[in-house]
Amino acid sequence: MKASDHMSFDGLFTHAMVTELRQNLLNGRIAKINQPYQNELILTVRANRKNWPLLLSADPTYPRIQVTEIPYINPAVPTNFAMMMRKYLQGAIITDIQQPANDRVVQLTITTRNELGDAEQLSLIIEIMARHSNVILIDQKTSRILDVVKHVGADQNRYRLLLPGATYIEPPKQDKLDPFKPNTDYLDLVKQYPNEDVLAKQLQQHYQGLGRDSAQQLAADLHQPGDLGQHYQAFLDQFDHPQATLLTLSNRKTMFAAGRFDHFGDQHREFDSLSHLLDFYYADAAQRERVQQQAGNLIRVVRNDLKKNRNKMKKLQQTLANTKQADELRLKGEILTTYLHEVKRGMTEISLPDYYHDNQPLKIQLSNQLSPSRNAQKYFSRYQKQKNAVIYVGEQIKLTQAEIDYLDNIQTQIELATPADIAEIREELTQQGYLKQRKTKKKQRSSRKPSQPQEFVASDGTEISVGKNNRQNDQLTLKTAHKTDYWLHTQKIPGSHVIIHSDDPSEQTLNEAANLAAYFSKARDSATVPVDYVQVRRIRKPNGAKPGFVIYEGQKTLYVSPNADIVEQLTPKK
Template sequence: MAFDGITTFAICCELRQRLLGGRIDKIYQPETDEAVLSIRSLGQNYRLLLTCQAAHPRLHITEKKPETPLSPPMFCMLFRKHFSGGKIADIAQIDFDRIIEISVEVLNEMGDLCTKKIILEIMGKHSNLILTDENGRIIDAMRHVTEQMSKFRTVLPGLPYTHSHHNDKANPLLLHDEDSLFCLLEQNGTVLGKSFYQSLNGLCPFSAREICFRAGVSDKALLAELPAAAKQSVYTAFHQLFASVLDQAFSYRIYRESDVPCEFSVLPYFSMEAVSFQEYDTLSTLLDIFYAKQDVQNKILQKSQDLHKLIQTNLERARKKAGLQEQQMADTKDRDQDRIFGELLTANIYQLKKGMTSVSVANFYEEEASSVTIPLDSNLSPSQNAQRYFNRYNKQKRTEAALTEQLAQTYEEISYLDSILSALALADCEKDLEDIRLELHETGYIRKTRKSKKNLSTSKPLEFHTSEGLRVLIGKNNIQNDMLTFRTSSPYDYWFHVKDIPGSHTILFCAGLEFEKDYTMASILEAAALAAAHSKASAGSNVPVDYALRKYVKKPSGSKPGFVIYTHQQTLYVTCATPGKQQRK
């Protein structure tokens, strides 16, 4: 279910109950499109999240502590200036649309009590957070909209605020009879389900399907072909749904398929009765949980796009270089023929005369001593022609030696860049990205590393526990890999890594424990499966994973972060662990 008008109505009801009369203590702006208000209400402290990000714009109370910038943006400073210390007077939804107005009583510059507004417009990529003064003029907005950007409405400081007229949809709470409803539906569409959300504010496709399901009519039915009885059923279902909304008969549910959240609803949706669900006490708790992983993924994806582009560019360059070096290496494989030609010319130099373009001699390197024709340079003497072949042979020999070293370096670079891509896939916080940026700066891929503008929490390795209770730590990037392997673990812990494939260093903490008494092979297999799951082979089965005591793992001097050599290893073939099968802390 999208954050539609029904969800907006429900969250406004909840926020009014919990926040009316509350005081705004602090205001943060963790992201360019996100604000968090710290509100003291009814003896409790709440954090109200307002976000106008394109993917999941919404507002609700959140339990998450924001990672605040070291210096607040200009919008945040204006927000604080005009609304800090203000009292929440009202929280209202406009025309059952996804527009929420939070009225705040504050003292103006003259010391008089006035009402200013915080307005969140939830409109997908056009979402915005707008602040207005007591006269309804815009103080500032998270997204400025100029005349060049929109011919319908300009959103700039100092201009009067007007509600967005991004659609001509009707308020469903004002439709009180069947004729009014179907007259509106027929004006805006021909298919029943689609015409619902094209005609009415607050209805998403999920809710439109629910109305049709309750009426026993297909949401793909054509309006012109609906019989009178079907229309009556549809209107009854429509009326019942919105009566439940007005009565606040809410039931906050997250529906799951294969234990993965797929939808949520604020009412019992009959069309989802066959799907497993979990109920929550408040809508804010539901939204906090439902959007948690998606928010992190979206933020990490946005903030790592430049890193992905950088790594992909360097990977393509390295792979192209490897291809050219491999071709040059192949060209040196025939160098023995030049040596043989040189030796044959030296042995038969008495037959040669300057000006000859070729000579046929017996090839005594073959058992049959068959005749071979050797091309000659007519401008060179016999000895110079022989020396020319020896020089070509020696040059190709030197080329092969140099290419062998260069190819090893190129393959190492490709492996390293692949490990960075794996680290980007595992990154689950901004600190992980900062660590990767620092590593790329130290290895020369980034000239300057920008300093973080936020108070970021420390990034930690992934932590799991095997079914026998042993602790497993997995590095999320090469810096963590080195730290985990050479500082966190002890020499008698087990170290795991997929064989010849980029992946994370994995440590099974078993030092001081006795095998077969304190733990068994099951823990080793589970750790190996986790190592496979956090590698480039995460989608595979029968993945080879090497493991050895950590004391046999060494880091060559001058090698790149995350690169190690190891001995005394054993290899297991495992299927990648499914996240959740091992207990994650």
């Protein structure tokens, strides 16, 4: 089992998380069970007079177990897996939470009553193993799998079947030592491998559950002067009293840890629980992943349509370049008409003085099948044809460019969307004819409330709204905002409509709103982004324009660097 490069949810972090979950959830009752996303289960556990939403995620990129406060959207129809979990776990009690031998596996022991009212013990197991991660419910007495979030058949894994009805076999054991069991092996390793990096690799191979980051930190600790036994013990003890820490690395990336990992840098921020730390750390990344899963077919459709339109644009521009010779055709027709008496039937070309350009000789091709006047006529009709083509191609280029801008904008909205926004983007693409109409029951469709723009509060208390899709953008700019409010948008870059609800915003509020406009745009990762701002009264939507498209004049422009910290500061506290 390979841990990721940095910030791994390794065996030690799992140990710390189990410590935290035991404190909060033991003897809690499972009140609600939801499966909002494909590989993720959320159990709402009622314990210590509080509701704890416990997330078990078998997401291949971000597998983990934690309590999460990030809101989620439930599918209208629960999945079969969610129905099975409800059947077995609804109202059951979590009587134990264990981690076998410092592995990345957590077992929740669940006591429930069967149909006859007899107590039964079930195990809900999460295996945190990158793309092999899984959530499995088994009957403790028989070790039979009742259900599993990802079915793994014999064709995928010969060693263990993960299917309902199969006997649960634990992940293959590795020949490694549980670091929490008393041992002195690390003393020999330090002697044998004086180099810190080599020692880290050896520790990782020798002990179970050390990700690369944990092994590097332990190697650094064992290289400190003083008693090695004390260093080793102190390193392990911190996972029994975890301190949720977010470190900023030298490459400006962040990493999470369950203790002081000072080997990686000292710039850090502490959280009151590991779960809060993970919510903060994963908020963006895990949302992206969920959106990718939910919007898979949207992303494909938009990408393909963009490609089609960009190819069409290339061809149109090529055609336009070819039609640039229209004026030359007219010129040749006129000169031929002027000197018609010099043209003889049967000629294939003639040189005549070009009176538009100092009577320079101009070579003109002729058809030997046509009379002189028909030759001149042919040049005029070709000129007319090309002139009409230029008008037509010009219109087509305008339409195709509008199509590209619209799809580019939708693509950006999908990239910045939360899972809740995806349904509305899908609806818009269906209305616009990019997606086939799905067969849905009438009732389901109307039951969903339209989502609202995201609200922020400037430092001076002014309210700022940010539209996250075209429906929200149109509603916000053209209906909700007062004519005297200020409207902001990234200049010539797809992004959100931003409204400052004030007719005289301070310079700081303008800058904060411009930062929001830049952050919620395609230019989120750019250093400097131009943002236009103008009063709402200066904005109009042309007839027949696509959703989200407006035109404006009289704007001023600010230049800002998108900054996630500012966005966080302006987000109203719940």
